[in-house]
Amino acid sequence: MKLLVAIASEQVRAAVVRGLQGQPDIESVIEVGDSEAAVQQAEQAVPDVILMGVDLKPADGFETVRNIVARVPGVSAVLVAVNPAPADFRRALQVGARDLLEVPVEKKELLAALRQAAEVSRGKRSTLQEVAAQLVSRQETKIAKRIVVFSTKGGTGKTFVATNLAAGLAQTGARVALLDLDLQFGDAAIALGLVPERTIYDLVQAYTDYDLTLLEEFMVKHPAGFSVLPAPLYPDEAERIMTSDVQVVLDVIQTGFDYVIVDTPPFFEERVLMALDWADHVLLVAGLDIPSVKHLKTVFRTMGLMAYPEEKLLIIMNRADSKVGLEVSEVEKHLGRRVAATLSSSVEVPRALNSGELLLLVKPNTKVARELAQLVKLFGGPDHPGTERPTDSGTGLARLLGRKNDRNEGSGSNGSQ
Ligand SMILES: Nc1ncnc2c1ncn2[C@@H]1O[C@H](COP(=O)(O)OP(=O)(O)OP(=O)(O)O)[C@@H](O)[C@H]1O
Ligand SMILES: [Mg+2]
Known part of the structure; x- marks a missing residue:
């Protein structure tokens, strides 16, 4: 002594x-x-x-x-x-x-x-x-809040939502990653005005086993303070990204950030299902039109098969002020679910997307930017809701496919729906 x-x-x-x-x-x-x-x-x-x-x-x-x-x-x-x-x-x-x-x-x-x-x-x-x-070990395995932006209908505004959400959360001082899992036609990097030299494809081609530090070398830093792992530059590269590759990316990326936002293609496929499973929240982006609502219904049915908890799925109604004779309240009634956030239609949206700028940052006083800020508040800031993290292996992809996720299995490039 x-x-x-x-x-x-x-x-x-x-x-x-x-x-x-x-x-x-x-x-x-x-x-x-x-x-x-x-x-x-x-x-x-x-x-x-x-x-x-x-x-x-x-x-x-x-x-x-x-x-x-x-x-x-x-x-x-x-x-x-x-x-x-x-x-x-x-x-x-x-x-x-x-x-x-x-x-x-x-x-x-x-x-x-x-x-x-x-x-x-x-x-x-x-x-x-x-x-x-x-x-210390808890810090090392720190797990981000995982948000996947999805819809089975193309062009609903997933990329618009995902990119602005990433920027809005980064503004709160959080460490944010944006992962583009629209592997064939992902355009998040373009929407952000970034010119990536390396993408998820280069990462998974070069390494099967890697840590966060290495993964970050393949990410592009956006001036607004978040990091992007871009989709492949060429559509044919998407086929060579296996389900197991996506699983490793998701496993590793969640350890280094407060939030991971994932953009997706407009269809179910195994690599997307894996991300949906992994997510704490899935933002279902829909438009205020009949086809969109039909798509939403199908998505809920599929996800019902996956037995996700109710609070995991959030409807984001984009172009919610469109004059199409359909009201948000009618959609809510039809689906039996509340819409979590609405975003107005604005010519500023394509304008910003086409010039590689983030509407939330360049036009913060527009109506749609204020609505985006409300959406950010659902997840960031002092009064964001706690995250329910489903751990039950009886839910999700495993349940839908009737088996455990197979880390070694590849995936085709296209969807099952
Ligand atoms: N609220 C809005 N007001 C006006 N235009 C919008 C709005 N939201 C999205 N758009 C426009 O719709 C188009 C599709 O948006 P976006 O690329 O975000 O959709 P997406 O769901 O990612 O599409 P994809 O399924 O092809 O990936 C873009 O040109 C965008 O500018
Ligand atoms: Mg998109």
């Missing part, structure tokens, strides 16, 4: 230290004569046990023990006093000392008290180490 002896009288201190000499389990002894040096040495040397006289000065032994116990994790203290009053024993325990010994104290008794205190200190410290290790 590492011992700190804090006793005011030099004579008594020297006698105590002499008495402890030659004990194999006492590794080192530091001697101090006042309370200030005691606190300073305790913080610096981090002893296992402190042996302290109650008549220390300027602060007495009780106060000094209280002070040190609060500052030095896992330390144990033993007080010594000449003629202690009964109340002193209570006080010793109250300030966090292990024991109060009456001077003169027998060597055997003193050693036993110090050893017991050292034992307690070891116990406290290993618990602290375990807690610290758990905190």
Whole structure:
């Protein structure tokens, strides 16, 4: 044990230290004569046990023990006093000392008290180490909030929503990744005005096993502060990205960000199903028209087969102010579900998309940008809802396909619907 002896009288201190000499389990002894040096040495040397006289000065032994116990994790203290009053024993325990010994104290008794205190200190410290290790490992496996933007109908505004959501969340100071899983025709990078040199294709061709640091080398940083893993540059490359590849990308990317937003193609296919399964929330982007609502119904039916929890699926009604004789409330009634957010139609949307700009950032005062900000608020900021993370293997893709996800199985390039 590492011992700190804090006793005011030099004579008594020297006698105590002499008495402890030659004990194999006492590794080192530091001697101090006042309370200030005691606190300073305790913080610096981090002893296992402190042996302290109650008549220390300027602060007495009780106060000094209280002070040190609060500052030095896992330390144990033993007080010594000449003629202690009964109340002193209570006080010793109250300030966090292990024991109060009456001077003169027998060597055997003193050693036993110090050893017991050292034992307690070891116990406290290993618990602290375990807690610290758990905190570190939890940080290493930190899992992002995972949001997949999907619809089975093309052109509903998935890419518009995904890109602006990524930017809006990044604005809150969160670390955000945007993954373009529209592997054949993904245009998120174009919508963001980025010219990627490397894509998900290059990543999975080059590596089967990689960590976040390597994955990030294949991402492009958007000036708004989020990172993008772009879709392949050429449609034929999409075929060579296997389901297992997508699984690894999803596994790794979620460890490094607060949010991962995934853009998708307008159909179900195994690689998309995998992302839908993995997601905490699926944003179903729909338009205010009959075909869109029909598509939504089919999606709900398919996802019903996957037994996803209700709160996982959120309807985003895009172009919700279109004058097509259909009201949002009618759609809600028809589907028996609430629309989570609405976005207006605006000529500013294609304008921004075509010039590679984010509407939310370049035209923040337009109606549709304010609606986008509301959508961002569903997930980011101080009052965002908690994330329900389905862990039951009886839901999702496994259930739909009637088997476990197969990490080694490839996937065709096109959808099953
Ligand atoms: N609220 C809106 N107001 C006006 N135009 C919009 C709106 N939302 C999307 N658009 C336009 O609709 C077109 C399709 O949008 P977007 O590319 O985001 O859809 P998508 O669902 O990703 O399409 P795809 O299925 O082809 O990937 C774009 O030209 C976009 O500018
Ligand atoms: Mg798109």
